[in-house]
Amino acid sequence: MSATLSNRHAPPATPPALADFAAEASCFDLSGLSLAYDGKPALRELTLRIPRQRVTAFIGPSGCGKSTLLRALNRLHDLNDEVSRQGHIALEGQDIHAPEVDVADLRRRVGMVFQTPNPFPMSVYDNVAFGLRLQGVKRKRQLDEIVEWALDSAALWNEVKDHLHSSAWALSGGQQQRLVIARTLAVQPEVLLLDEPASALDPISTLKIEELIRTLKSRLTLVLVTHNMQQAARVSDYTAFLQAGELVEYAATDTLFTNPRLQRTENYITGRMS
Amino acid sequence: MKRWRRGEGGWPWLAAGSVAVSLLMVAALVALLGARGLAHFWPADVELVTLSDGSRFAGQRVRHVETRAETQAKAGGGARTQVLYLTGNRDLDGQYWRWVDAERITKRETPAGLIVLERQRWGEFIGRLVALREDGATQLTRDAGDDALWQALQARLARVEALRERREWLRENRVAPLARRLAAGGEADSQSQHAELTAQLKAARARIADVQRALARDSLVLESVDGRRLAQPLGEVLAAWRPNAMSPFAKLASWGQRLWAFLSEGPRAANGAGGVWPAIFGTVLMVLLMSLIVTPFGVLAAVYLNEVARQGPLISLVRIAVRNLAGVPSIVYGVFGLGVLVYGIGGSLDQWLFSEALPSPTFGTGGLLWASLTLALLTLPVVIVATEEGLARIPVHQREGALALGATRYETLRHVVLPMAMPAMLTGVILAVARAAGEVAPLMLVGAAKLAPQVPVDGEFPFLHLDSKFMHLGYHLYNVGFLGGDVERAMPLVYAIALLLVLVIAVLNLTAIFLRHHLRARHRGPYR
Numbered sequence: 001m002s003a004t005l006s007n008r009h010a011p012p013a014t015p016p017a018l019a020d021f022a023a024e025a026s027c028f029d030l031s032g033l034s035l036a037y038d039g040k041p042a043l044r045e046l047t048l049r050i051p052r053q054r055v056t057a058f059i060g061p062s063g064c065g066k067s068t069l070l071r072a073l074n075r076l077h078d079l080n081d082e083v084s085r086q087g088h089i090a091l092e093g094q095d096i097h098a099p100e101v102d103v104a105d106l107r108r109r110v111g112m113v114f115q116t117p118n119p120f121p122m123s124v125y126d127n128v129a130f131g132l133r134l135q136g137v138k139r140k141r142q143l144d145e146i147v148e149w150a151l152d153s154a155a156l157w158n159e160v161k162d163h164l165h166s167s168a169w170a171l172s173g174g175q176q177q178r179l180v181i182a183r184t185l186a187v188q189p190e191v192l193l194l195d196e197p198a199s200a201l202d203p204i205s206t207l208k209i210e211e212l213i214r215t216l217k218s219r220l221t222l223v224l225v226t227h228n229m230q231q232a233a234r235v236s237d238y239t240a241f242l243q244a245g246e247l248v249e250y251a252a253t254d255t256l257f258t259n260p261r262l263q264r265t266e267n268y269i270t271g272r273m274s
Numbered sequence: 275m276k277r278w279r280r281g282e283g284g285w286p287w288l289a290a291g292s293v294a295v296s297l298l299m300v301a302a303l304v305a306l307l308g309a310r311g312l313a314h315f316w317p318a319d320v321e322l323v324t325l326s327d328g329s330r331f332a333g334q335r336v337r338h339v340e341t342r343a344e345t346q347a348k349a350g351g352g353a354r355t356q357v358l359y360l361t362g363n364r365d366l367d368g369q370y371w372r373w374v375d376a377e378r379i380t381k382r383e384t385p386a387g388l389i390v391l392e393r394q395r396w397g398e399f400i401g402r403l404v405a406l407r408e409d410g411a412t413q414l415t416r417d418a419g420d421d422a423l424w425q426a427l428q429a430r431l432a433r434v435e436a437l438r439e440r441r442e443w444l445r446e447n448r449v450a451p452l453a454r455r456l457a458a459g460g461e462a463d464s465q466s467q468h469a470e471l472t473a474q475l476k477a478a479r480a481r482i483a484d485v486q487r488a489l490a491r492d493s494l495v496l497e498s499v500d501g502r503r504l505a506q507p508l509g510e511v512l513a514a515w516r517p518n519a520m521s522p523f524a525k526l527a528s529w530g531q532r533l534w535a536f537l538s539e540g541p542r543a544a545n546g547a548g549g550v551w552p553a554i555f556g557t558v559l560m561v562l563l564m565s566l567i568v569t570p571f572g573v574l575a576a577v578y579l580n581e582v583a584r585q586g587p588l589i590s591l592v593r594i595a596v597r598n599l600a601g602v603p604s605i606v607y608g609v610f611g612l613g614v615l616v617y618g619i620g621g622s623l624d625q626w627l628f629s630e631a632l633p634s635p636t637f638g639t640g641g642l643l644w645a646s647l648t649l650a651l652l653t654l655p656v657v658i659v660a661t662e663e664g665l666a667r668i669p670v671h672q673r674e675g676a677l678a679l680g681a682t683r684y685e686t687l688r689h690v691v692l693p694m695a696m697p698a699m700l701t702g703v704i705l706a707v708a709r710a711a712g713e714v715a716p717l718m719l720v721g722a723a724k725l726a727p728q729v730p731v732d733g734e735f736p737f738l739h740l741d742s743k744f745m746h747l748g749y750h751l752y753n754v755g756f757l758g759g760d761v762e763r764a765m766p767l768v769y770a771i772a773l774l775l776v777l778v779i780a781v782l783n784l785t786a787i788f789l790r791h792h793l794r795a796r797h798r799g800p801y802r
Contacts, residue, residue: 076674079683081584108680118675121693130689131679180675187679 021238021252024051027191027221028073032087035068035077042068044245045087055213055222057236057253059229061268065245066225070193073223074110075103091191108135111184112193116200117176119168119183124151124160127168127179131187146186154182155212174205181212191221199227210235229269233257241265307773314766315532317517317525320388320400322499323359324381325374332388332400332499333359333372334517336762358762362390362398366502370397371762386519387420391496394510394542397763403427404503405495412495427514430492434508441485448478536770540727541745550771555729556642556722556744557778561711563646564653568706571650572657573692573699579658580665581687593662600655608716611648616640616720636741640721642730643740648720649713653706660705664698665691700790704783711779714748722749724757747775 028050035043043065050056058066068077075096077083089096096106108131119127128147129137137143147164151157156178160171168179177197184192194213198206213222213235226232232239233253240250241264249256249265260266277283318334325331338357355376364370391399405415406426414426452475456468489509496504515528539549575596583589620637628636637643668691676686714722723743730742755768 074678076678079677104680104682107678112674112678114671114675114678116669116671118669118671120672120676120690122689130676130681134679134681134685183679 021049021051024049024054026050027052027092028223029090029093030087031090033069033072033089034086035065035072036084037068038082039084042245043072046247048240048247048250050221050223051238052221053217053219054237055217055224055235057224057226057232057239058242059226059232059239059268060242060248062227064242066242067195069242070112070195070223070225073191073193074107074112076107076112078103104134108187109189110191110193111187111189113177113180113184113195113197115196117173117180119171119176119179122168123165124168124171124179125164128183128186130183135187150182150186151179153185153216154178155208155215156182172205174201174208177201177205177209178212181209185216189220191223192216194222194224196226197224198231206231229257241268243268304773304776307769307776310766311770311773312533314770315529315536317390317515317520317528317532319384319517320390321359322383322385322388323374323379324383326378326380330499331359331361331372333361334390334400336360336371338376360398360400360762362400363396363498365396366498366504370760384518386516388499388518389424389514389516391494391506391511392513393506394512397547399496399504399506401496401498401504403494404497406430407493407495407505409491410493424516427494430508431511431514434489434492434511437485437489437509441482441489444478444482444485449475449482452478537774541725541750550745550747550750550774552727552729553745553747553750553771554774554778555731556726557711557747557775558782559730560642560646560649560744560746561707561782563642564649564710565703565707567646567650568653568657569699569703572654572702572706573661575654576658576661576665577687577692580662581683581691596655596658600659603715604652604713605715605719607648607652608719610651611644611716611720612640615644615647620644639741640719640743641741642721642744645717645721645744645746648716649710652713652716653710656705656709657699657702660702661695661699664695664701667698668694696793697790700786700793704786704790707782707786708779711782712748712775714746714752717746717749722746724749724753747771747778751775 026049030049031047033043033046034041046069058069060066071077072085072089073091073096077085085097091106091110094101120130122130125147128150129143132143132146137146148157148161151160156175159175160179163170168176171179177200181192181197198209201209210231213224216222217237224232224236236253238250239253239256241248241256241260243264249260249262251261256265257269260269320332320334322330322332336358338355340353340355356373357376357379359372359374360370361367361372362370387402388400389403393399403416403420403423406413406423414423416423452471456471456475490507492508494506494508494511496506498504513532517525520528536549537554538551540552541550542548579589579593579596616639620635620639620641624636624638672690672694673686676690677683681689721743723745726743726745728742730739730744731737732739751768751771754771755764
């Protein structure tokens with residue numbers, strides 16, 4: 001990797017060790033956020049902080065609103081007319097629904113990886129370069145460098161470097177998911193939203209993704225939605241438990257899993273309630 | 275037994291049987307068209323038939339039928355067989371075919387000296403060659419031997435063929451452009467220019483007259499097998515062969531030549547004589563133009579219905595209407611094309627742009643453009659429905675993936691959704707091509723011509739003449755088969771044209787399928 005690139009993408013100083021939630025810098029600030037699909041409430045009055053350069057996991061039973069919450073963070077609901085919203089979301093102190101905010105710009109800053117790997121119908125290289133080209137990056141050398149850096153960051157470079165120009169659809173599921181992560185990283189987001197990123201993958205691919213999440217933490221904020229509580233326990237720093245659109249409990253992951261404050265939380269994480 | 279009662283064991287056979295029957299029917303269709311159509315070009319032996327009353331005639335045996343005539347059955351005669359011969363010599367006999375009772379035939383021979391001539395007028399001649407004449411003076415007679423005479427005929431036929439080609443070349447490249455310039459120039463040309471052009475045209479016409487004279491130099495003296503003689507100008511003879519003297523290989527070569535002539539030459543008259551090249555060309559060109567028009571329209575309409583419009587009762591209604599359009603009879607589209615496109619739009623275009631040519635219409639009459647547009651309209655629902663289904667099949671997370679990278683809706687559509695829907699669009703185009711290439715009814719109203727030997731593409735600006743009439747295989751088939759007088763003569767041509775139509779559609783479809791396969795294959799890498 002060239003010197004310029006390593007400078008540009010130099011990881012910031014390692015964040016301070018987990019200590020006190022109150023001492024963490026905020027990435028997202030949600031206040032009184034309610035969302036409804038077609039009048040049916042999906043999120044009720046959520047107020048919470050998502051700390052910068054940490055992995056925050058959302059857990060909860062199906063339909064509890066955790067994916068809805070994730071999609072609210074990069075305004076992916078905008079295209080859906082049936083969704084109505086109340087309350088505010090601030091990213092680095094700025095309201096993301098403010099009229100001067102450009103949605104495309106917001107989504108570039110807040111990248112997202114979905115449950116099903118969704119590479120585009122083009123080559124591996126073009127997939128990773130997609131977001132960059134949208135921003136008008138045209139120079140071949142610059143693209144080459146960033147593509148290599150992004151694939152390397154997603155721990156995929158060694159597997160695809162000889163097949164950069166063949167179709168991305170020919171990759172295995174786990175490779176595709178890492179390609180999608182590389183594609184998202186290529187536009188250098190500040191936040192990475194992960195919507196059950198490993199639920200469609202085999203155990204080995206899952207391990208690779210989790211490892212990747214731990215590595216990426218040093219340079220960006222990660223928000224993870226997962227059904228898998230072991231996964232939340234393994235990779236996240238903070239965990240929020242949602243139920244029926246409400247925030248039930250939010251604490252450091254160790255605390256939440258070993259010493260939950262509420263009976264509802266304990267029931268869920270010990271499997272006494274679906 | 276229990277398995278059978280519950281249907282297990284039976285239904286796969288039923289399903290396989292349906293496929294087998296369908297395949298068999300398609301194979302039988304192609305085999306029938308192939309056998310009947312292609313056999314027409316085979317130089318069959320000429321039989322010299324002697325009848326019981328001593329009269330003789332020569333002809334090619336076409337087929338025979340057994341009839342059980344009422345009167346004969348009463349008389350106890352039973353069935354009798356009648357044989358159909360192609361005897362040619364319409365200028366001598368006034369007829370082209372001859373039915374004879376099989377029992378009246380006493381002798382059938384195939385003498386090597388019998389020749390078949392294909393002529394521009396009067397159809398085939400079957401009989402003997404007596405003499406070759408030049409400017410009315412006999413050059414060579416059959417006293418010199420049949421073979422020597424035959425060789426001389428071949429040499430002269432080659433000369434005549436070259437002269438005919440020269441004449442066509444002069445007409446197309448000398449006379450026609452000059453005549454057009456004179457007609458178009460009008461007052462724009464100065465007096466001297468006009469005079470010069472007129473002189474050039476006169477010179478060109480004189481050269482054609484020279485060629486014409488050279489063509490008229492030779493003539494043949496022919497004799498039918500019953501001894502009647504006939505003088506035949508050689509300039510009107512297109513081909514000559516001696517089927518009885520030909521080896522199977524020579525026959526095969528001759529068959530290939532005649533087939534090629536059928537495919538590559540223009541028609542000589544509306545009755546199906548000559549080739550079908552303009553019809554093949556017209557069909558393919560019209561279908562390609564139709565595809566070029568219908569694809570963008572259909573895809574954009576489908577994109578609107580599926581991606582842009584807010585889904586609701588109105589859009590559902592539009593969707594149902596589009597699907598119902600596919601069921602409207604094609605002749606109705608023809609009427610619409612005639613009324614709205616030809617008379618409405620074409621008539622207005624003529625008044626605005628081609629008013630100097632009125633009252634003779636330019637676009638105000640049926641033509642290539644209107645035919646292509648009418649068929650595009652006809653096939654629009656097919657493309658819309660197929661594209662819409664393709665768009666609807668694209669998973670939501672693919673679109674979201676692009677949006678989450680900061681793509682706009684247009685960029686998502688352009689780079690992710692449309693490429694993924696491409697195979698479905700091409701499926702729509704394939705279905706559209708299949709439907710359009712086989713349509714005849716609307717074309718009769720909006721531009722297909724009975725006889726248009728000039729193809730609508732040439733070296734003259736604008737190269738592609740959208741206003742010109744064109745020939746179409748389907749319409750040609752209808753004309754040859756059902757509007758000509760001579761059914762016996764038309765039948766083999768009908769089979770041949772039908773086979774050709776099937777082949778043309780198959781080739782067009784295969785091209786599109788190949789394209790689709792190629793697009794799909796792009797997304798399969800070397801991994802698996």
